Amino acid sequence: MHKDAVNTLLEGLEKQLGFKLYPHKFRHTFCSRLLKKGVPLTTVSKLAGHAHIQTTAHYYINTSRQDKEQAVALL
Secondary structure: OOHHHHHHHHHHHHHHHOOOOOHHHHHHHHHHHHHHOOOOHHHHHHHHOOOOHHHHHHHHOOOOHHHHHHHHHOO
16 A cells, blocks of 8 residues: 555544544554564564564564553562
């Protein structure tokens, strides 16, 4: 799908929903959720089209507040 088609689709949805949608947020959510579900970083990196796995790690490995609280609760 071409980026212009995506932008046109999102503009229509924005009018219906009443708030701004950002295409990159969908990408970020997709990659972050894959990692949280245990999909290997190398696989997510390839799906994202990154040339270097470090790029994927930098942008998509993030620890949520809930993850941090659960980690502390293990103590």
